[in-house]
Amino acid sequence: MALEPFPVAADRISARALARIAGGLYVVNIVLGAFAVGAAESLPGLFRLGVAAHVVVGLTNIPLAVISYELFRVVSRRLALLDVFFILVATAIEMAFVLVELSAGETVGAAGYDVSSIFFAFYDLTIGYLVFRSTFMPRAVGVLMVLSGLSYMAYSFADILGPGFAALLVPWIQVPSLVGEGSLALTLLIVGVNGQRWLVARHRFDQFSLERPIRRQGRAHRPVQSSHQLREASRSIAFSEANDWKAEKHRPTPGRMTRRGGAGRPVAKARYHEV
16 A cells, blocks of 8 residues: 655645745835835935845745745746755845945946846846746746836847847836736735645655655656645645644654654654545
8 A cells, every 4th residue: 555645744834825925025126126226326315225225035935935935936846946056146246236336325326236137137037937837827827027128138238239229128118027027916915825735846856855865766656636636735744733842743653654763662663644
């Protein structure tokens, strides 16, 4: 008889709550970023306030990267990790350029922002693909994020290769990025994610992660569950997360496999239940 991992409670913060935190950070990011690039750079008296806004934007990017990985690793762990590196490298480049501007005491051009925007473009492309492939967020948001990444990339390379031509693209080239990132931010903030479908995706991801070492050892891997079984598993996970956490932790698990350790006391090796 096949053995499946007993569903255990996840982190205390649900996926929907994480998504709404990310949406709030994204809104702060967009508003302060627009202020720093627009009003603060146009008015010399607001230069230092714009630098401070840039720093806050950089700070919000770090928890955004962590939450993005937590939400979308169930779709593709490698792409979610790649997305984290794109946003962190882009943030590092932008913060280095902000430091140069602060030392000079004035705006010194857009070269650093063009380079960082290219990395942000790949972040938008990656997150757009992950949203499109996911089952817990609207696919239209993923398409808009891909268009946002393409617009970032087009303008940045145009400004590097031909600043005069890039000036002709403003403001129309900025519309896809505003719509794409705005739709993602508002969707995360207002709607969040579909918690039931995210739990199903996490169950599949956990199942694959547990099956992979068994395949490497040449053992017979467990049969893939049907969609009905996955739905039942997700309901079980959601129910367990709603229960009292301490009671869930100390509740005896039927069919638990143990090994001997220490002074002959049984030590739990894994929590399993028969299916």
